Amino acid sequence: MAEKKSWVLMVTAQTPTNIAVIKYWGKRDESLILPINDSISVTLDPSHLCTTTTVAVSPGFTHDRMWLNGKEISLSGGRYQNCLREIRSRASDVEDEKKGIKIAKKDWENLHLHIASYNNFPTAAGLASSAAGFACLVYSLAKLMNVKEDNSQLSAIARQGSGSACRSLYGGFVKWIMGKDDNGSDSIAVQLVDEKHWDELVILIAVVSSRQKETSSTSGMRETVETSPLVLHRAKEVVPKRVVEMEEAIKSRNFPAFARLTCSDSNQFHAVCLDTSPPIFYMNDTSHRIISCVEKWNRSEGTPQVAYTFDAGPNAVLIARNRKVAALLLQRLLFHFPPQSDADLNSYIVGDKSVLMDAGIQDLKDVEALPPPPEIKDNVPTQKFKGDVSYFICTRPGRGPVLLTEESQALLNPETGLPK
Amino acid sequence: MAEKKSWVLMVTAQTPTNIAVIKYWGKRDESLILPINDSISVTLDPSHLCTTTTVAVSPGFTHDRMWLNGKEISLSGGRYQNCLREIRSRASDVEDEKKGIKIAKKDWENLHLHIASYNNFPTAAGLASSAAGFACLVYSLAKLMNVKEDNSQLSAIARQGSGSACRSLYGGFVKWIMGKDDNGSDSIAVQLVDEKHWDELVILIAVVSSRQKETSSTSGMRETVETSPLVLHRAKEVVPKRVVEMEEAIKSRNFPAFARLTCSDSNQFHAVCLDTSPPIFYMNDTSHRIISCVEKWNRSEGTPQVAYTFDAGPNAVLIARNRKVAALLLQRLLFHFPPQSDADLNSYIVGDKSVLMDAGIQDLKDVEALPPPPEIKDNVPTQKFKGDVSYFICTRPGRGPVLLTEESQALLNPETGLPK
Known part of the structure; x- marks a missing residue:
């Protein structure tokens, strides 16, 4: 033809x-x-x-x-x-x-x-x-x-x-x-x-394995608007204030405020999905575990190191305040979510590989040797969830369209x- | 002493x-x-x-x-x-x-x-x-x-x-x-x-295995009130109307209205937990799967057969409109959540065993022989989650305190x- x-x-x-x-x-x-x-x-x-x-x-x-x-x-x-x-x-x-x-x-x-x-x-x-x-x-x-x-x-x-x-x-x-x-x-x-305004930020995406068929965002948001008693309150009363605060946080590169708003707004979006009839679940147990890992670390540091946000699916998008934090974050993620034993590390962490180098990880043995993060209390058994993350993408804020x-x-x- | x-x-x-x-x-x-x-x-x-x-x-x-x-x-x-x-x-x-x-x-x-x-x-x-x-x-x-x-x-x-x-x-x-x-x-x-007012109802409780330590309801609800931008809107605007409707549904034994309100209110409670900072997760993937199973069945029947509600943990409390529905529900639950192969059926289903008899199940072989529920579409692979439910309790609405x-x-x- x-x-x-x-x-x-x-x-x-x-x-x-x-x-x-x-x-x-x-x-x-x-x-x-x-x-x-x-x-x-x-x-x-x-x-x-x-x-x-x-x-x-x-x-x-x-x-x-x-x-x-x-x-x-x-x-x-x-x-x-x-x-x-x-x-x-x-x-x-x-x-x-x-x-x-x-x-x-x-x-x-x-x-x-x-x-x-x-x-x-x-x-x-x-x-x-x-x-x-x-x-x-x-x-x-x-x-x-x-x-x-x-x-x-x-x-x-x-x-x-x-x-x-x-x-x-x-x-x-x-x-x-x-x-x-x-x-x-x-x-x-x-x-x-x-x-270029906030170029310290590093973004790690955990692509989470999912067995569930997900609700499309088009039909999902329509059902939320039609059935959730909370979504209009969110849209009219909560989001306008958050938008003002978020603009200010971004302009002043105020990471703690940025992280607080990002995490809260992601959680509220998933809350209104859950408030939909029938309820919509985009996050799964793996998503919840990633949130718990980040929340625990942020709390132990006294000030947020990492923000998380989830779209209409279980994948976690994690925003680290700088490269050093990103390396520490990757260590934590690989500790909890190591690749399958037969995996190729090179295809388990894709994108900007320099974060992997900063984390001191060159092969699977380095992953296995990672110690539990210090913020994990001794009385809680450390759990590993091999295979629950498909792969990680390391990236950063980027430019707009180009020819x-x-x-x-x-x-x-x-x-x-x-x-x- | x-x-x-x-x-x-x-x-x-x-x-x-x-x-x-x-x-x-x-x-x-x-x-x-x-x-x-x-x-x-x-x-x-x-x-x-x-x-x-x-x-x-x-x-x-x-x-x-x-x-x-x-x-x-x-x-x-x-x-x-x-x-x-x-x-x-x-x-x-x-x-x-x-x-x-x-x-x-x-x-x-x-x-x-x-x-x-x-x-x-x-x-x-x-x-x-x-x-x-x-x-x-x-x-x-x-x-x-x-x-x-x-x-x-x-x-x-x-x-x-x-x-x-x-x-x-x-x-x-x-x-x-x-x-x-x-x-x-x-x-x-x-x-x-x-x-005695509504004695047709049958209640099945799925005690769900959980690896997570849960937030106590005392501290959980305090954190929700302190941090959720949605919880007061729920308490002031949503719940009062639902209480009126629920009283009416109970008094008139209107199961469809009862089920709609029960499910929506459970989901909204978990929504405000998720809207808490840091977020509180009480339901897990098993809870979500039980909800999906019930929602799918209710939809296929055109009118609700079963209501679900979850408290501050992953256990599902399922309210069936009558004994016949309860038996069909138990068949569905046992199809998706069979006991471990070495389990004793007698300790996997406790409480009112007559529901098990109504469901035509006498031993593990009967569980294995359960066909997929007809509402499951042929193009979706049927999934089984052995071991994700610890046991089921069959019960019903009951009396108050007695000496x-x-x-x-x-x-x-x-x-x-x-x-x-």
């Missing part, structure tokens, strides 16, 4: 994923994806977790097509259609002098697109792949079609693909303002600080516009 | 435990144990879960002493002292003509007590042993000392030993009215309906006043 004809114009972009530290849970408008409260996230380093998307246009394309991780998927869903329609409506004249291509603003309505998208992390791991995915789709299409809007305005489009996607249009710490307008035009993301200009990084063939 | 001198006067009573269907969580006065909301409970059949207490008085006793499950324990704690003081201050003249004993009202201040208490269920299993225990202590002392107050007035004394104890002064369904007075005099239990008049049922020796 090679559709070579005249020319193919392409753009490739890379967009990070993000993790909310003040949670988004609940929509006031299902189709526009307008939330019931502001949320705040930290963008994760795209070297370890990102989506790469190539979008291409050609007069030879007969219809819009998309490939996700190499497999063709349907674009007929409302969320894709909303993003494509909104971006097309903002397209401008495009000229590529080198290739001799000229596309007038009005032509875009009749031109078809090919889209190829790839996550550098397992899609199934519950790591907000749709956030990075829709952000990257909108960002790359905006560049291809010479859309003049800035990233905040683009965020309102990405939001219509997946709510949390709007926060992936920026690096560092990002606030999604819920907005007031019925049409959603003021429900946008803004950057609070860039990724990848090298043709070798494109996911579509520049001649055919089909996946490489 | 036998303290035989002149005479010993004894009373023995038996008091049930109870399980809240609208939860008590949070005090407005720590020392008087005054709650932040009303609660409603069902009293459990004392044949399966109860405390028996013998209280004795003798001029030969040199100080107040107590034995719990055969082991001497200290009475110096404030909760015991409050109950003893309040009961003593209400004592009246007592005369036992047969034994030729006369105790004047004023003598009680100078007489010492021996108390022996015994739970017919494992104290460590997290089955509200303190509720039955304090209720039985207060009830038996009131009988011994000829206290004229009725059970509601006694409930205000038992409440000062353990909040939920006040609800064990009655059988059937019981409401603990939070009250308004600062001195707690109107924070009392009243019976809504007796145990045991046969001397053979006393826990103290009528001559020495010491444990038999």
